[in-house]
Amino acid sequence: MNSFSAPASGKGIATLVEEWVKRRPETCAVREPVTGRSMNYRELWQHAGRLAEVLMAQDVRPGDLVAVDLPRSLDLVVAFLGVVRARAAYLPLDVHAPAERIADIVEESGSRVLICAPQAEAGRQAILPSGVRVFSVPQERGETDSTAPMEAAAGEDPIYVTYTSGSTGRPKGVVIPHRAVNRLVVEPNYCTIDPGDRVANTCNPAFDVTTCEIWSTLTSGGTIVPFPLLTDVTMNAWADLVRTEEITTMFLTTSLFHTVAWERPDAFGSMKNLVVGGEQLDLAAVRRVLAARPPARLVNGYGPTEATAFATFFACTTESLAGAERIPIGYPLQKTTVHVVDEDLNPVPAGESGELCLGGPGVATGYLNRPELTAERFVIAPSTGERVYRTGDLVREVAGGVLEMLGRKDRQIKLRGFRIELEEIERVAVSTGLVDAAFVEKVGEGASAELVAFLLPAKGTDEDPTDALAGELTAKLPGYMIPAHWHVLPELPVGATGKADRARMLALFAEAGRDEPAGDDSSDDPVLSQVKGILRDVLGRSNFSAADNFLDIGGNSVLAVQVASRIQQRYAVPLEPADVLLAESFDALAVHVRTAAS
Incomplete structure (x- = not known):
């Protein structure tokens, strides 16, 4: 297991949370609005203490890394606090990431213990390196505190490690110590949270802003509400x-x-x-x-x-x-x-x-x-x-x-909050052997931003590599790193310096985006016509037909929210973003809307 050793100084996060356990033990610490589950500060402290005991029984020592593979939930909060009470550091994972990427990060980190949901234990054990122990958060509740260490981690002791995209094709783990989180949550000048405040937990646990949602709340006497x-x-x-x-x-x-x-x-x-x-x-x-x-x-x-x-x-x-x-x-x-x-x-x-x-x-x-x-x-x-x-x-x-x-x-970019090194996608694409070169760029801004990949197929093949490559990347990279558009290059555009001309590639993409749609296939269907009009407004493009689907033309989950909301407003029908994302075609989406409206 990876361990860190450094002199500790200043209050650790567990100590700051414990102060509120003593001051307001009956105050709600976490409440799940969907399930109704909740815990007050006394219960959370005791539950996390019992998890700390389990971790120590698994031979987890101060400074060790414990992988946490849980969605936003009460159990996630218990897991984070339990790891911290054991004087270890947690490694938050993206539960939506491909199994291969999760296994690679766990192996890279040196973590020998992973916490996940009970129903996921067998599946995770099957994909992890040998020797990694998998278990879930204990569900039983009791009235007595644990025998978790009295001396809390603090100062330079690590509290968590977060992995970000890497330009070498290898994700890198950022080691965050207690003093860094202490600086974020103590006497903040950017966002004050008071006792009794209710803080929504909206972020992916692997996204570092979860630090604010959880620790700023628990060190202020507030309530975490997983959304x-x-x-x-x-x-x-x-x-x-x-x-x-x-x-x-x-x-x-x-x-x-x-x-x-x-x-x-x-x-x-x-x-x-x-x-x-x-x-x-x-x-x-x-x-x-x-x-x-x-x-x-x-x-x-x-x-x-x-x-x-x-x-x-x-x-x-x-x-x-x-x-x-x-x-x-x-x-x-x-x-x-x-x-x-x-x-x-x-x-x-x-x-x-x-x-x-x-x-x-x-x-x-x-x-x-x-x-x-x-x-x-x-x-x-x-x-x-x-x-x-x-x-x-x-x-x-x-x-x-x-x-x-x-x-x-x-060439590092941000896409829907995630930091991405474009070179990582390119290197993984070339490593598949399906292409000799790959060039990935970000196009658009805000919710309409997307990735486009330009591909030079491997020599000796005439087959279009896009479908096979998309499948390979989906198995190796998280969804936010999968390009929305693929363009096969007949030859490599080269600039005056002899390097690949990325500007010319983007110009080719822009020219393709101005193509006129292939025929008006919605003139006799007013619902389909309205749906396509909404799609044009949200996506900012028109070169698609009724046979296309949302994901095929570069849609994503954030844009699906906008499309669903606008269709709801137009037809007063119950429509969720998943209905937009999962529709086989825009024609099928129009049928769904028409049926709901009738």
């Missing part, structure tokens, strides 16, 4: 749940915020705090929410995984955005230092573009088992002598010390 996916319910049902569960605080990925902002801009009106992050925030969407029933505080949050969820913030108000052309990433969070530097890490004057480096206690320990990469990205700033993380993001400081995002130095 269903926006794609699993109708937009109106989701908005109703915000109101009926009396949600006061929510963290949303940018793409999900954009979706709700355009369909139900009044959905956030009952909240104290709404923090949005992951990609560039759309100014028009924010103004739409501010003009409806805005939350008391709407914050644009920015921060890479290596800086523990958020590093800067900007409070969005009608006044702060007056005359703005784009929404800034704002000011440093508590105890965070920001440096805008040139290639030699020297500060650049205000107003000039430079790379953003982040310092302070929120910065990660480094990359798991990757000393060379750690040394490359975590460096000493020559002007201050401070250890900082090089984000690779280009920013500039504008009036009042506000930071404005300009883009990336490399």
Whole structure:
């Protein structure tokens, strides 16, 4: 098992949670609105303590990594706290990732224990490396506390490791210590959570903003409310749940915020705090929410995984955005230092573009088992002598010390909140042997953003490799890294420098997108005509027919929410995003709508 050893300083997260166990033991700590299951702080502490005992019986020692393969739920919270009470570190996994990727990450991390749902134990055991023990969260409840360690992990002791996409084709684990989460949750200046506040848990557990949803809440005496996916319910049902569960605080990925902002801009009106992050925030969407029933505080949050969820913030108000052309990433969070530097890490004057480096206690320990990469990205700033993380993001400081995002130095992108190294997809594609070269690019912005892959087939074959390649990648990469469009190149476009001409490839894609649809196959069907009109508005394209389906033309779960919501409004029929995603064709979707309406 991988272990870390470092001197501990400052309060650990378990200690901060225990303070609320003592102060408000009967306060609800977690409530599942779908199932009705709940636990107060005393019950959560005891349950997590019993899990800690199980882990220690499995020979889990301080600093060891424990993989957690659970969806948003009460059990997820118990698992995280139980691992922390055992003085170990948790490794959150994406339950929707392919089995091969989960197995690779568990093996790469050195974790020898995995916690999953009871019904998933056998399936997970079958795909994991030999020697990895699999079990579920104990379900029995008792009235006595456990004998979990009295001395809590703290300071430089790791609390979790999160894996992100890697440019070498190999995901990299970011090691986050207790002092980094302590910095995020103690006396926050970007989002205040008070005792009794109810915080929605909306993020994928493998997404680092889960850190805010769970630990900011449990260290403030609030209640965690695991929310269903926006794609699993109708937009109106989701908005109703915000109101009926009396949600006061929510963290949303940018793409999900954009979706709700355009369909139900009044959905956030009952909240104290709404923090949005992951990609560039759309100014028009924010103004739409501010003009409806805005939350008391709407914050644009920015921060890479290596800086523990958020590093800067900007409070969005009608006044702060007056005359703005784009929404800034704002000011440093508590105890965070920001440096805008040139290639030699020297500060650049205000107003000039430079790379953003982040310092302070929120910065990660480094990359798991990757000393060379750690040394490359975590460096000493020559002007201050401070250890900082090089984000690779280009920013500039504008009036009042506000930071404005300009883009990336490399080919790393954000898609629906997930950080992706495009080279990882390309390397995995070439490794299949189906293509000699692959070039992947992001096209579009916001919820309409998607990946397009340009392929040079392997020499000696005349077959189209796209179907086989899509299947191979689906088995190796998470869904958000699978291209929505595939273009087979008859030959490689080469630029003046002799390198592959990616600009020409994107131009070919844009030209293909302007093709006229093949005939008007909906003129005699008003419902199909309306459905296709909605699809054109949401997707921003028209070259599809009634025989196509939503996924074939680049649709995704976020866009399905918008389509379902608009069809509902037009025909007053119950329609869920899954109905859009699973329809075999647009003709079949129109039949579904017509049947429901009648």
